[in-house]
Amino acid sequence: MEPAQVSVTALAEHFGVSRQALSTLLNGNANLSADMAIRFEKAFGIKADTLLRMQTTYELAQAREHEQDIKVEKFAKAA
Structure with a gap:
C-alpha cells in the first residue's frame, strides 16, 4: 500500500x-469480495459499489480474452 x-x-x-x-x-x-469492498469503503471512502463494479469489469474483460473457448449455442425454446 x-x-x-x-x-x-x-x-x-x-x-x-x-x-x-x-x-x-x-x-x-x-477477487474482491463484497465484505472486503465494504472494509475499503469504510477505511478510505471509496464506495464499495464502485469497487465491485471495477472488479466485475475486470473479470469480464479477462473472460472475454478466452470467449472463443466457451462453446455454448444459443438456447432455442422447443415448440
Missing part, C-alpha cells in the same frame, strides 16, 4: 482480516 504509506500488516489489522488474505487480494490472486 505504497501510496497510502501503510504496510499490508497494519492495514490487515485495521481491517480485521489476516495479512495473508489482504496480501492475496492486493497481489491479484483473489
Whole structure:
C-alpha cells in the first residue's frame, strides 16, 4: 500500500482480516469480495459499489480474452 504509506500488516489489522488474505487480494490472486469492498469503503471512502463494479469489469474483460473457448449455442425454446 505504497501510496497510502501503510504496510499490508497494519492495514490487515485495521481491517480485521489476516495479512495473508489482504496480501492475496492486493497481489491479484483473489477477487474482491463484497465484505472486503465494504472494509475499503469504510477505511478510505471509496464506495464499495464502485469497487465491485471495477472488479466485475475486470473479470469480464479477462473472460472475454478466452470467449472463443466457451462453446455454448444459443438456447432455442422447443415448440
